[in-house]
Amino acid sequence: MTGAPARKPPRGGPRRPQQARSRRTRKALVEAAGALFEERGYDETTTAEIARRAGVAVGTVYGYFPDKRAILMEILHDTVAQIADLVLERLEPERWRDADPRRSLRDLIHTLFTTRRLRPGLQRIVWERFFKDDQVREALEAIEAPIFLAVKNLVLHLEEWGVGGVRDPDSAAFVIHTSVEWTASRLMLGGADEAEVEAAVETTTDMIAGLILA
């Protein structure tokens, strides 16, 4: 006999099926809440609705999250982090090194605008709670920090390459990102038409270029 009773890990199969179920429930909960927050908003969504949509009982929600706000925080974090990643990509100096800076900048701005189309309802919630909910503000600031750093870093590289530069890189990073972020939000989360958006991308590119290029 070759041996041991082939028990427990049958071959990479899912161990501890309970955990699998648990993960599935959690996911269902996050998805249900995400969809509802997106559709209706945070205050307008009840914990009972989240449970129903996830196909579980109310009590189950509280087995996974301490309270309603914790669900929001998780979803907000994921959403915002996902957006931030897309932006961070466009900020890598390598992408700019041998390219036309104006083109790269426009590309960056364009990305900053289009990412606002991701989960707009949740992004609205971010702004809605930004000044009244410290947790939301802190979470957003934590996610923005690396972006500010990347912008600053990029500006320093541009200076080094002789294609631009600013007086105060920290301040520039903050002002640039904040400006674009909000211009994009107002246009994309409001209901702006395509022409307006196009024009804004162009104008914004000009504006930022005026600050950091040449």
Add this chain to the structure above:
Amino acid sequence: MTGAPARKPPRGGPRRPQQARSRRTRKALVEAAGALFEERGYDETTTAEIARRAGVAVGTVYGYFPDKRAILMEILHDTVAQIADLVLERLEPERWRDADPRRSLRDLIHTLFTTRRLRPGLQRIVWERFFKDDQVREALEAIEAPIFLAVKNLVLHLEEWGVGGVRDPDSAAFVIHTSVEWTASRLMLGGADEAEVEAAVETTTDMIAGLILA
């Protein structure tokens, strides 16, 4: 024509004392609500508190306003309009004609930043409700419209005077104002220190100058 319909011609005494009282009550209500919204926030203020602070009964509130939101709308409108006026002043072409454009610009930006210190609690409410309450959005947009126009007009003047110009004046007006407004809000309504603010004013001035000057 000899005149107005002489309704209830009171002899001597103050005309329509009721209206005077009424106006006083209304004012008390608006002031009470304004102070409470500023201190606590909109959702955190109850109509009962507003009435108590104004020294009237709850029911009386509904004799002057259809609902709680209407009080907010009035206050928000007044506050935002007041701020807009301060900004509009700085946008008058006369002020720019014979002055150093860079200086005038810096002055404008500075004004845009410092006006955020007016009734910050109410301004927070604006952003909190901007995307979730169409009435708030529309009211704000109505008030911003003349500003956009003034910015556009100014840019056109600058072009005429040969000190600047942009490709798309409408878009520029929107982008400029929106950018500065939000950068200022985040800094002033959050708790930024003086140095950060100073730096941001400088950087922002550089940025806008890059777009519209020279």
Add this chain to the structure above:
Amino acid sequence: MTGAPARKPPRGGPRRPQQARSRRTRKALVEAAGALFEERGYDETTTAEIARRAGVAVGTVYGYFPDKRAILMEILHDTVAQIADLVLERLEPERWRDADPRRSLRDLIHTLFTTRRLRPGLQRIVWERFFKDDQVREALEAIEAPIFLAVKNLVLHLEEWGVGGVRDPDSAAFVIHTSVEWTASRLMLGGADEAEVEAAVETTTDMIAGLILA
């Protein structure tokens, strides 16, 4: 003309009818809650039931009391104070001066026992919450204080009159009242039969007599 329009106080009639209504509602609330607490117990009574029994909406309850516990505190206070008054009467030295001390004592003990028949359900709630709810404990202690004082005072009088006396009047007051109170509670709030109660009154009288008389 004799004068002023006979308005407002028509002649001792009820002024401010609103306050009358308010008082009525409050009373209905207290009575409803009292009856329910008595019948079912505190935890077993819901605020909705109280409102329904009082014939008002749930919200009305909170117009008169900050929370459910406040209703209990008021009722408990009233009930216990009422009982305390009955006991205090029997403790007045005048009642003892020219009477047979043994008889007066028996009378006192008897009163302490029979008062336990008043609102037994509420008295149960007192003991149920005594050690877990500081407010209840404090309220009870506040009401007991004058009783302790009266007992002490009585003992001092007895000593003066040469019919008794104890080593430590404060301690005696506490021990006497506490002992009788609990013996009575256990018998009357449990379901003791008449004979047991009679015997206990007699025995308790002997016991206290042994301590404070002759």
Add this chain to the structure above:
Amino acid sequence: MTGAPARKPPRGGPRRPQQARSRRTRKALVEAAGALFEERGYDETTTAEIARRAGVAVGTVYGYFPDKRAILMEILHDTVAQIADLVLERLEPERWRDADPRRSLRDLIHTLFTTRRLRPGLQRIVWERFFKDDQVREALEAIEAPIFLAVKNLVLHLEEWGVGGVRDPDSAAFVIHTSVEWTASRLMLGGADEAEVEAAVETTTDMIAGLILA
């Protein structure tokens, strides 16, 4: 008959290891619950906490006890019985036969007071539930019965020895024990200082001595 049904004769090793484990789990559960009830109180302790503290799953609890209350009953029984044993010792006539009755009595009272220091949290639960939970009341009464009997028996011995006696030994037993028990509880489970306790012990001794001695 040759004997016992040789069910599953285990060779050598420890018999029914399951039962050993089972007993260990049960004990862990009782200890966990006991500690938590003592610390927080009954209502404030959840079954989930008990399970966690015992190191088992929630469901497991229900394999050993039909419900939460059953755990309490077992713990209460053990605790109260343990206290009762300490008291019963001091009530054995042998201890009193050749000793100074006053001394023995004081010793007994002292014991009745100090035993209230054992598991005070659980004793609080007894009083909290005494009138609302028939099972608790019955359990306590069952445990008190032998004490009442022992007190009665002691009183009869004292009478026989010519050092005391009462009219109604049954009633006396109940009154004595109940009085001391509650005086002690209020002092020891509340937060009385040492001096108060000492005085109460002395006074109580005087009081009981007045009833049963001489």
Add this chain to the structure above:
DNA sequence: GATGAATGAGTCTTCATTCAT
């Protein structure tokens, strides 16, 4: 037997708005 995910009835409390006086 053990596990722990799931259940869901049940609670208190809030507050914008109405309306009889």
Add this chain to the structure above:
DNA sequence: CATGAATGAAGACTCATTCAT
């Protein structure tokens, strides 16, 4: 017009107990 008592729908959260794995 003012008053303020009354309304009642709504919502977040708890926890003893069950049961599929």
